[in-house]
Amino acid sequence: MFRSALVRSSASAKQSLLRRSFSSGSVPERKVAILGAAGGIGQPLALLMKLNPLVSSLSLYDIANTPGVAADVGHINTRSQVVGYMGDDELAKALEGADLVIIPAGVPRKPGMTRDDLFNINAGIVKNLCSAIAKYCPHALVNMISNPVNSTVPIAAEIFKKAGMYDEKKLFGVTTLDVVRAKTFYAGKANVPVAEVNVPVIGGHAGVTILPLFSQATPQANLSGDVLTALTKRTQDGGTEVVEAKAGKGSATLSMAYAGALFADACLKGLNGVPDVVECSYVQSTITELPFFASKVRLGKNGVEEVLDLGPLSDFEKEGLEALKPELKSSIEKGVKFANQ
Numbered sequence: 001m002f003r004s005a006l007v008r009s010s011a012s013a014k015q016s017l018l019r020r021s022f023s024s025g026s027v028p029e030r031k032v033a034i035l036g037a038a039g040g041i042g043q044p045l046a047l048l049m050k051l052n053p054l055v056s057s058l059s060l061y062d063i064a065n066t067p068g069v070a071a072d073v074g075h076i077n078t079r080s081q082v083v084g085y086m087g088d089d090e091l092a093k094a095l096e097g098a099d100l101v102i103i104p105a106g107v108p109r110k111p112g113m114t115r116d117d118l119f120n121i122n123a124g125i126v127k128n129l130c131s132a133i134a135k136y137c138p139h140a141l142v143n144m145i146s147n148p149v150n151s152t153v154p155i156a157a158e159i160f161k162k163a164g165m166y167d168e169k170k171l172f173g174v175t176t177l178d179v180v181r182a183k184t185f186y187a188g189k190a191n192v193p194v195a196e197v198n199v200p201v202i203g204g205h206a207g208v209t210i211l212p213l214f215s216q217a218t219p220q221a222n223l224s225g226d227v228l229t230a231l232t233k234r235t236q237d238g239g240t241e242v243v244e245a246k247a248g249k250g251s252a253t254l255s256m257a258y259a260g261a262l263f264a265d266a267c268l269k270g271l272n273g274v275p276d277v278v279e280c281s282y283v284q285s286t287i288t289e290l291p292f293f294a295s296k297v298r299l300g301k302n303g304v305e306e307v308l309d310l311g312p313l314s315d316f317e318k319e320g321l322e323a324l325k326p327e328l329k330s331s332i333e334k335g336v337k338f339a340n341q
């Protein structure tokens with residue numbers, strides 16, 4: 001108890017030091033690039049990153065329509081300078097000097113499709129963008145949003161390995177939307193203030209590979225097994241719920257932009273040395289036998305500082321963990337094979 005009080009007080013001393021240095025005007029310069037910035041996620045994400053005071057330079061890249069998005073967002077009177085870049089010829093400039101690259105480029109699902117059905121188009125897009133990242137900003141953190149995340153992250157890792165610059169600490173699959181959904185749905189059933197809710201979500205980002213750990217949710221609530229089963233299923237099907245409601249007009253964009261902005265903010269805080277920044281993310285991992293796995297991750301100055309272990313699981317969650325492994329394994333292998341063919 002004494003030790004944890006000490007850790008807390010040294011963490012809060014560090015926090016207040018950081019706050020002081022930030023308020024004295026020494027917030028580090030940070031360039032954030034969004035690839036796919038004119039899309040359904042890209043536009044609101046550009047807006048939210050423009051509102052983030054940790055960003056000094058916001059680079060908006062897409063194959064079309066970025067001049068308009070950049071002009072629009074650029075008029076907002078916040079810290080960052082905004083520049084739009086369009087087409088392959090401008091990708092290098094978009095990436096040069098980036099500390100963080102966020103990738104929501106690629107096609108979204110329509111009703112009846114799985115995320116894996118997007119593989120044929122999005123794998124190629126991700127491969128090209130990651131080759132450019134390897135060349136023009138090899139030290140940047142990469143936040144992968146493009147689906148199927150379970151495969152696009154392994155694709156990125158393989159491309160980076162081939163380029164000789166892979167650093168597993170710097171590559172993240174963005175699974176924050178699963179956490180956002182789990183918190184919202186849990187708060188509704190547990191009747192607790194949503195702002196106070198925490199729920200880790202582990203595994204991957206598709207169907208049964210999404211495994212919320214409601215047994216670890218806080219504030220605790222005494223929910224029945226049936227309710228927990230239904231909450232788990234709703235979290236796993238959250239993306240499909242939006243795809244069906246949008247009826248052919250794409251998948252989650254606004255809630256994804258919110259989740260992407262939250263995760264990017266956590267990465268920037270980590271880079272800036274803010275202590276105890278912990279978020280769930282799909283990263284290279286050894287906590288199970290699978291080479292990539294989503295779990296709680298401590299973020300720091302170099303990206304992943306520590307992959308936290310899963311903690312105690314209920315029997316229902318243990319079953320869910322075993323059930324997700326074959327699908328996640330095959331999605332990882334599919335990505336690795338694609339990148340090496």
Ligand SMILES: NC(=O)c1ccc[n+]([C@@H]2O[C@H](COP(=O)([O-])OP(=O)(O)OC[C@H]3O[C@@H](n4cnc5c(N)ncnc54)[C@H](O)[C@@H]3O)[C@@H](O)[C@H]2O)c1
Nearest residue numbers: 036038039040041062063104105106107108145146147256
């Ligand atoms: N990780 C998650 O939780 C999560 C959540 C929602 C959506 N997604 C995924 O995010 C992706 C984007 O979704 P969206 O709704 O924004 O789609 P969208 O079609 O609205 O936008 C995609 C954008 O990517 C651009 N693009 C295509 N090829 C590109 C390239 N080579 N370089 C740069 N930009 C390129 C398009 O021009 C478009 O502006 C999809 O794959 C979707 O499945 C992931």
Ligand SMILES: O=C(O)C[C@H](O)C(=O)O
Nearest residue numbers: 109147238239240251252
């Ligand atoms: O469901 C999708 O296709 C998009 C995204 O992965 C989501 O979870 O909303």
